[in-house]
Amino acid sequence: MDETNSTSVSHFVLLGISTHPEEQIPLFLLFLFMYIINISGNFTIITLIISSPHLHTPMYILLSNLALADICFTSTTVPKMLQNIFSTTKTISYMGCLTQTYFFICFAAMENFLLAVMAYDRHIAICHPFRYSVILTRMLCAQMVAVCHVLAHLHALLHTVLMGRLTFCDDNKIPHFFCDLYPLMKISCSSTHLNTLMIQTEGVIIINGALIFIIASYVCIITAVLRIPSANGKWKAFSTCGSHLTVVAIFYGTLTWVYFRPLSSYSVAQARIVTVMYTVVTPMLNPFIYSLRNGDVKGAFRKLMSRIWAFFFV
Template sequence: MEGENYSRVSEFILLGLTDQPEQERHMFLVFLIMYLITGLGNLFIIMAIRTDSRLHTPMYFFLTNLSLVDILYTSTTIPKIVVNYIYGNKAILYTSCLAQVFFFYWFAGTDSILLASMAYDRYVAICASLHYAMVMTPRVCVLLVAVCWLWACANALTHTSLLTQLSFCSHNEIPHFFCDLSALLKLACSDTFINDLMVNTVGSLTVLIPFIGILISYVRIFVTVLKIPSIVGKWKAFSTCGSHLAVVSLFYGTIIGVYFSPTSTHTAQQDMAAAVIYTVVTPMLNPFIYSLRNKDMKRALRMLLTRKPGLSL
């Protein structure tokens, strides 16, 4: 077929997780509550770090950026889901869908690389503690965060730009709750070879390389921790690393399973279930995993919440 025979769609229909009205009402409450927990939890983390000078260290600098990204990340998809459930209108404009793809992959990519930066920070702190201050300088930290944002932005811009070159026929129903790139590629009438190639090359640079970097960092950390003579010290280190790796496994495991495995091995329902984990559940858990298990963070949060009105920051 020739390109001129294609009709460009003006909107897509997000079929969502269910088409049952009763289940949709439950989904509305669940997503709204999880969004509020994610937003408030990460906002409290940012404010606590900002107001406690003792937390102005590289570790908490990365955590501040991670909390900010998680707020933006969830805001890309969840508000649209909630609005759809309220009004019963599952349509999303073509331009809005492209914008959602761009911002979703920008923030998701930034989240991915930030997790790797945090793992590197912990590696230096544990395995090269004597040189930590010289390695993790403020300039290096700012540079690492800037790379996270710019690298992820370039990745998102690449996928979105290539998406605008595709043609879509009469089929405009997306079996997902947001404009997911893999779902959109399945709807395209034109050849998606370049798009698929970029997902498996440029996309892998944003997911697989940080993931491998995290694994290498934590293998080195575990080797160092095993040399600690104190059992209490070992348990504390393993407990902290285990929590981090649990979130990393959820985030990367589901993304790799959806985007880097043969499409014949999983269904649309499985893709959506996995997407709920890395788009909603993981950002909601981050404040608890990275902060509430930390004594310094809990102290800063108590100071923030018990601060008397009128006190300056």
């Protein structure tokens, strides 16, 4: 891409979440704490699944990929934000901004597709329990994850290329803590009609398509669960889906609120708060949401801690 032909701006200034000096240190400590919890929690999930042979099933393979996507998703934005808090310039280069936009969109889309595939996994496990291992093989699981990666990268490439076509003139201040689509479109001095159109069409298809698939899967799941005669059996079936539904509700609720509204009604101040939810808070909470209600994960964690204790202290 020829940078000189696309924009007169060589860099952008990320204004961050707050411009008040007295709030910078508390914000730095808060986001550093959440980032450490995110990385350590998701890395623990990945380690447990890799080191525990009984967790080498499609359900946990998908969970490990979601944990990896969460690590990458947050790492795309938070380290730069933490660096800028104490920086006097708070700048990011033009190409660095487009790169951040690309990977942010990519890992957000990756999480979107993985949540849909995980819904399919729960659908097969509850609606066809005796055929689960026959239908959802490791090969099929690997193929679905590969398709998720390809679609996520194509989705990110489309919107990043469209963003690269915009012209940025004198205003290079982004009222956000990372290079997000709408804040960049707000400061562009060229037409953003095509960008908005693609967000409202292709973006809606990508997000709503996965969400509709998840809803359809859970309609089948609920129908199957209601046929279970015992109350204990119904509770056990529903409990296996509770974690996934919690993550789905938080992720799609915040994502829809931020992006799928007219650009004219976009509020940067409100969007920054909601964006923190799905870029930082949700990835941090995912390991706890999935592990606290999962006996297999908790059992694997206890075994891992026992091995670590025996290695260092026995």
